[in-house]
Amino acid sequence: MANVNCSNEKNKAVVNYISQNSEEYGIFEENGIKGVSTEPLSTFSIDVDTASYSNMRRFLMDGLLPPKDSIRIEELVNYFTYDYNEPYGDKPVEIYGEIGECPWNSNRYLAKIGLKAKEIHIEETKENNLVFLIDVSGSMEDEDKLPLLKNAFKMLVKNLREEDRVSIVVYAGASGVALMPTSGANKERIIEVLDKLYAGGSTAGGEGIELAYSMAKNNFIENGNNRVILATDGDFNVGMSSEIELENLIEEKRKEGIFLSVLGFGEGNIKDSKMEILADKGNGNYAYIDSIMEAKKVLVNEMGATLYTVAKDVKLQVEFNPSKVKGYRLVGYDNRRLNNEDFNDDTKDAGEMGAGHTVTAFYEIIPYDSEEEVPGVDSLKYQKNVSNESNEWLNVKLRYKHPEKSSSELITRAIGEGELKYNNSTDFNFASAVVELGLILKDSEYKGKSSVDDIINRARKGKGIDVNGYRAEFIKLAELVKELR
Structure with a gap:
């Protein structure tokens, strides 16, 4: 739980807010x-x-x-x-x-x-092998979570090229493949799959990460940009949930040339410290998306900085x-x-x-x-x-x-x-x-x-x-x- 300075009445509102949710921040x-x-x-x-x-x-x-x-x-x-x-x-x-x-x-x-x-420049960038790893657990149903997440990814998809590939892995009570590798030219198909996603169930985050990395490895592009993009409110409460297990897996895959970026969504459940660690271990970056304008900043305006190391x-x-x-x-x-x-x-x-x-x-x-x-x-x-x-x-x-x-x-x-x-x-x-x-x-x-x-x-x-x-x-x-x- 966050450490809150309660020296005045206004800060008591923060205490009340934090006490009603499970957000976590490193100290x-x-x-x-x-x-x-x-x-x-x-x-x-x-x-x-x-x-x-x-x-x-x-x-x-x-x-x-x-x-x-x-x-x-x-x-x-x-x-x-x-x-x-x-x-x-x-x-x-x-x-x-x-x-x-x-x-x-x-x-x-x-x-x-x-x-x-x-x-x-975009014409100089490597081919992308992207795996969208999307949390569709019950905690993601709020408007500022899965609905915002889907719109954010649609913005990224619209800027992909024919030579780029996208896969979609989802996780809740169990994980699964929602979209096999698909060319960036087939934007309608990718967006169609995104539109059909809905929230429900618990959060098998560890299992989802393992499946996403497997997809990335099976479709690995030599000298390309091979990356998993994890989008979640940060709650990993079923399956391989210890940070050490997750970190070890992510470090291993990093050595194989598969990087991890993390996008956080929503309020009340953010596991900020955990998501920051995962991105760091995965040679990626961690951004928090609180609005469609922030999604545009991270995934469109600064797409090169977000995706290309x-x-x-x-x-x-x-x-x-x-x-x-x-x-x-x-x-x-x-x-x-x-x-x-x-x-x-x-x-x-x-x-x-x-x-x-x-x-x-x-x-x-x-x-x-x-x-x-x-x-x-x-x-x-x-x-x-x-x-x-x-x-x-x-x-x-x-x-x-x-x-x-x-x-x-x-x-x-x-x-x-x-x-x-x-x-x-x-x-x-x-x-x-x-x-x-x-x-x-x-x-x-x-x-x-x-x-x-x-x-x-x-x-x-x-x-x-x-x-x-x-x-x-x-x-x-x-x-x-x-x-x-």
């Missing part, structure tokens, strides 16, 4: 302040999931503040795309950097690290220069931390980037001359006064694998004085506003002087060219937070 300790003298390296797996943002929106649109454990700040930030440079040459990913003042703590700086994956096992390792930085804190990615030695270990799983994906991470930076106390800064005698003429603040190392390869490649970029801006970019202003709202909704101990008014003003300043209206919507959500707090 993770926030990343803390680290001293550069003792911990100069920060290592983590990237994350392209966006479920936390649309789930947050669902709560706010219902007039409720979301449970704080449902807020994963990196997913709020990565819901949006940013104007980063396209990768050069054969590199699938490029690194971007920018530093500015920290809006919620005037004694610190904020470093923004951005990644941009290579765009792929261009870099897998993407890890970041940031090294801080002690002559410039006294301490740092990675904002978000609380459940993506890796041991430093994992960075060069190609057997360690990490996140995937799809075509055109952007990934953003922020570090709060305590400058080297700050009087702020930092853990470990006094523990080493000879590290306190490091002399270094370099203007670099931090060095970013990125490891990734090509989707078909098992060995990683390395990209590096230093970020420093040249990236320090006193008039930050439009994207920096907007993304930092998203981070700050996340700090407030999490009731983070690091929220400092966060202010919803400041968030709204900075988001308006950073709105920029907003073709799809996503940034304008964020501003409206921030206004709702102001009213609900």
